[in-house]
Amino acid sequence: MDTTSSSPIPLEGKESDFWDLKNLRPPVDFEDLVRQLHVVFQRDRIDVDYVKALMTSYKSKPSEWKQYAKFDEFRYESHSIYIE
Numbered sequence: 152m153d154t155t156s157s158s159p160i161p162l163e164g165k166e167s168d169f170w171d172l173k174n175l176r177p178p179v180d181f182e183d184l185v186r187q188l189h190v191v192f193q194r195d196r197i198d199v200d201y202v203k204a205l206m207t208s209y210k211s212k213p214s215e216w217k218q219y220a221k222f223d224e225f226r227y228e229s230h231s232i233y234i235e
Contacts, residue, residue, distance in 0.1 A: 177208035181215035
């Protein structure tokens with residue numbers, strides 16, 4: 152996974168600026184989404200609305216993530232994120 156980006160998310164700066172949805176940069180691909188999520192979860196506090204907006208802004212392309220999906224016709228698994 153490439154950890155560089157043309158517009159990186161800063162880890163420093165005012166906390167309120169980081170979580171401002173106006174500063175959200177939609178991921179360009181699956182790898183960028185993963186990289187941005189890593190940056191988000193390095194913070195001391197997490198803004199759930201920001202994470203939701205980031206995930207929603209990702210335009211899914213199955214060719215980017217299908218290598219991580221496993222299919223077994225004899226077994227069903229569901230992986231979800233619980234959000235209150």
